[in-house]
Amino acid sequence: xxxxxxxxxxxxxxxxTLASSFFKRMSSSKESxxxxxxxxxxxxxYSPADALRLLNLDxxxxxxxxxxxxxxxxxxxxxxDWDADVDVVSSNRKPSKSIYxxxxxxxxxxxxxxxxxxxSNRQSQKSISLSQSPEPQNQYxxxxxxxFQNVLNQPNINIDALKKLAWSGVPAELxxxxxxLLLGYLPASSPFRxxxxxxxxxxxxxxxxxxxxxxxxxxxxxxxxxxxxxxxHMKLYSFPATxxxxxxxxxxxxxxxxxxxxxxxxxxxxxxxxxxxxxxxxATTNIASTSTPNLTTSPINTINSSSTSKSKPATSNLKSDxxxxxxxxxxxxxxxxxxxxxNAIEADTYWCLCQLLDGxxxxxxxxxxxxxxxxxxxxxxxxxxxxxxVDHFDHEQVQFIQFAFRWMNCLLxxxxxxxxxxxxxxxxLSEGVEKRxxxxxxxxxxxxxxxxxxxxxxxxDFHVYVCAALVVKWSAKLKEMDFxxxxxxxxxxxxxxxxxxxxxxxxxxxxxxQSLYKNAAGIAGR
Amino acid sequence: xxxxxxxxxxxxxxxxKVVLTGDSGVGKTNILxxxxxxxxxxxxxxxxxxxxxxxxxxxDDKHVKAQIWDTAGQERYRAIxxxxxxxxxxxxxxxxITNSASYKSIAKWMEEIREQADPNIVLMLVGNKSDxxxxxxxxxxxxxxxxxxxxLLFIETSALDAxxxxxxxxxxxxxxxxRYSAQEGLSNEFDESKPARGQTISLTVQPDDSAxxxxxxx
Numbered sequence: 111x112x113x114x115x116x117x118x119x120x121x122x123x124x125x126x127t128l129a130s131s132f133f134k135r136m137s138s139s140k141e142s143x144x145x146x147x148x149x150x151x152x153x154x155x156y157s158p159a160d161a162l163r164l165l166n167l168d169x170x171x172x173x174x175x176x177x178x179x180x181x182x183x184x185x186x187x188x189x190x191d192w193d194a195d196v197d198v199v200s201s202n203r204k205p206s207k208s209i210y211x212x213x214x215x216x217x218x219x220x221x222x223x224x225x226x227x228x229x230s231n232r233q234s235q236k237s238i239s240l241s242q243s244p245e246p247q248n249q250y251x252x253x254x255x256x257x258f259q260n261v262l263n264q265p266n267i268n269i270d271a272l273k274k275l276a277w278s279g280v281p282a283e284l285x286x287x288x289x290x291l292l293l294g295y296l297p298a299s300s301p302f303r304x305x306x307x308x309x310x311x312x313x314x315x316x317x318x319x320x321x322x323x324x325x326x327x328x329x330x331x332x333x334x335x336x337x338x339x340x341x342x343h344m345k346l347y348s349f350p351a352t353x354x355x356x357x358x359x360x361x362x363x364x365x366x367x368x369x370x371x372x373x374x375x376x377x378x379x380x381x382x383x384x385x386x387x388x389x390x391x392x393a394t395t396n397i398a399s400t401s402t403p404n405l406t407t408s409p410i411n412t413i414n415s416s417s418t419s420k421s422k423p424a425t426s427n428l429k430s431d432x433x434x435x436x437x438x439x440x441x442x443x444x445x446x447x448x449x450x451x452x453n454a455i456e457a458d459t460y461w462c463l464c465q466l467l468d469g470x471x472x473x474x475x476x477x478x479x480x481x482x483x484x485x486x487x488x489x490x491x492x493x494x495x496x497x498x499x500v501d502h503f504d505h506e507q508v509q510f511i512q513f514a515f516r517w518m519n520c521l522l523x524x525x526x527x528x529x530x531x532x533x534x535x536x537x538x539l540s541e542g543v544e545k546r547x548x549x550x551x552x553x554x555x556x557x558x559x560x561x562x563x564x565x566x567x568x569x570x571d572f573h574v575y576v577c578a579a580l581v582v583k584w585s586a587k588l589k590e591m592d593f594x595x596x597x598x599x600x601x602x603x604x605x606x607x608x609x610x611x612x613x614x615x616x617x618x619x620x621x622x623x624q625s626l627y628k629n630a631a632g633i634a635g636r
Numbered sequence: 637x638x639x640x641x642x643x644x645x646x647x648x649x650x651x652x653k654v655v656l657t658g659d660s661g662v663g664k665t666n667i668l669x670x671x672x673x674x675x676x677x678x679x680x681x682x683x684x685x686x687x688x689x690x691x692x693x694x695x696d697d698k699h700v701k702a703q704i705w706d707t708a709g710q711e712r713y714r715a716i717x718x719x720x721x722x723x724x725x726x727x728x729x730x731x732x733i734t735n736s737a738s739y740k741s742i743a744k745w746m747e748e749i750r751e752q753a754d755p756n757i758v759l760m761l762v763g764n765k766s767d768x769x770x771x772x773x774x775x776x777x778x779x780x781x782x783x784x785x786x787x788l789l790f791i792e793t794s795a796l797d798a799x800x801x802x803x804x805x806x807x808x809x810x811x812x813x814x815r816y817s818a819q820e821g822l823s824n825e826f827d828e829s830k831p832a833r834g835q836t837i838s839l840t841v842q843p844d845d846s847a848x849x850x851x852x853x854x
Contacts, residue, residue, distance in 0.1 A: 335661040373710065375684050477715040519684050
């Protein structure tokens with residue numbers, strides 16, 4: 111089994127091959143990959159056949175008709191009419207207007223206010239399509255969106271099927287809804303009925319801890335000094351509306367989880383949720399204010415209509431962009447949105463943070479045993495992958511805890527950009543399945559997709575494999591270094607400007623290690 | 637000592653491990669950035685666990701390399717960070733002169749270090765953010781008294797405008813140098829202070845150098 115994995119990877123992509131060429135080669139070896147159901151391609155939990163089919167499409171289907179509705183649904187529309195006939199702008203969308211084309215990036219880069227950081231980030235938010243020319247890219251993209259839509263449009267959403275798709279990246283415009291489903295915040299059937307209640311529950315909780323209970327001064331002080339130090343290089347996190355939302359979320363979470371309370375680093379973990387949900391809401395507002403007045407006049411869309419009137423300044427230069435997710439979120443002031451929308455984003459962020467941290471609570475209780483376990487597992491794993499690297503660390507007296515503690519505590523968020531973290535979380539959230547493979551009904555590709563064991567947690571287990579891939583990536587370099595240089599290198603990795611392709615390659619590598627070593631004694635995961 | 641090898645970072649006569657402690661937000665990371673890279677970052681993030689930096693300074697005619705461990709200030713990380721106290725020969729106990737709570741915490745930090753570190757460890761009380769004069773909450777005199785009562789070195793610094801930062805490290809390293817070099821027979825313990833090996837560079841000191849017996853490189 112493990113040999114075969116390695117074999118396939120070598121044959122089709124090769125160790126260390128760039129993902130782009132990996133997939134390109136995949137497309138030229140179509141028959142063997144599709145038909146050999148025993149083969150498993152490392153690095154893509156969705157099947158190679160998927161990638162193949164997408165790349166080989168001669169004519170892509172048009173972008174989904176209800177796509178924007180899906181993505182923006184929860185912030186535009188607070189009722190349950192999942193299939194309401196609001197046909198948003200997709201029919202107007204031209205390929206050249208897609209946020210995924212190079213044209214778009216060029217226009218962004220002319221804005222001098224953007225830091226190089228945010229530029230690189232934007233670049234990282236390009237389509238997961240690895241093809242170079244715009245046409246196949248769009249085809250790939252729209253076909254992927256279609257696949258998501260097919261799953262999402264079912265009355266009872268098949269979460270395992272959704273995970274299978276999402277493992278290799280969720281289209282930005284669908285991310286908010288997909289994440290909520292994957293986290294179990296939204297139930298797979300009649301998803302939106304629950305939202306209203308949960309959002310109110312959050313507001314009540316905030317009211318309770320801020321107005322009816324004595325303030326925990328130490329905890330509040332820590333949150334107060336950490337929030338301004340959260341992603342300080344991004345304008346989004348400097349706005350008062352952002353900071354006060356994060357303060358409320360963190361303080362309520364800390365009060366409700368006294369075993370850990372607020373622990374530094376959790377402030378980082380809030381931001382992918384906040385940013386993703388904010389982007390969905392901002393895009394909704396953007397669409398509503400430019401091309402679909404019927405959305406705002408609909409009596410059921412009170413949240414949306416109240417937000418539209420305030421959505422002028424930052425989005426004005428983006429009005430031509432129809433797609434959800436096209437707002438320049440890194441410089442977006444949330445105060446443009448109505449308080450109702452903001453409250454909804456805040457509540458959703460809170461509940462999703464709860465779901466995430468529930469799975470890794472051991473990381474933040476006294477003595478942080480979860481992290482200690484993860485670091486130990488990382489060492490064991492690295493020992494198997496690259497024993498001479500561990501020998502070198504031992505010789506230099508470098509301990510894994512010295513550099514990997516933060517990798518675990520902040521889920522590598524101090525190492526990679528928020529945009530790339532979001533992409534990583536697509537995969538982390540898709541780890542673990544509820545049903546066995548043969549229960550995946552009507553899924554034609556399940557024969558080449560081997561789902562991970564039920565009960566695994568991407569943030570706890572798969573993350574260790576990602577960390578192993580990360581440290582092994584620089585093995586040759588590290589082996590040349592002494593203690594001091596190793597420490598300084600590992601605590602400031604050259605990953606800040608990584609693109610999404612770099613991240614996907616890392617995830618692929620981690621997946622391969624997981625396939626090879628997950629049953630090995632002492633290694634994280636089951 | 638005019639050997640061109642002196643310019644290499646691995647070249648030194650002594651290696652001292654120093655830790656930075658103090659409440660969250662007092663400026664530990666910034667004082668270290670100022671000392672090790674002459675940088676000040678208004679946008680710095682909180683320290684998670686422990687971070688590491690070094691700089692070599694000259695004391696008398698010796699090159700002393702400071703290997704500095706910057707610890708997270710939050711209580712939750714204490715279990716992790718206190719492991720780094722072991723083997724340290726110096727510690728900066730930092731507070732923020734505009735924040736009296738951070739000053740009150742010093743006693744707690746001092747106790748914790750004395751429990752876990754080498755009994756000969758040199759402690760220095762450092763009041764940071766001295767540029768914020770108009771917000772001062774901790775009088776210099778009070779801190780100075782506390783320091784002398786508890787046998788701590790004392791200095792006020794500003795990582796922002798660089799006031800006294802180099803001097804603070806120079807003072808504590810000099811004190812460590814004198815304290816340890818004055819004590820014969822401590823060389824073994826002294827060597828234990830070396831947190832890591834790998835510094836296998838050859839010394840450029842002359843063979844007759846009286847201190848060479850204590851070098852970590854031998």
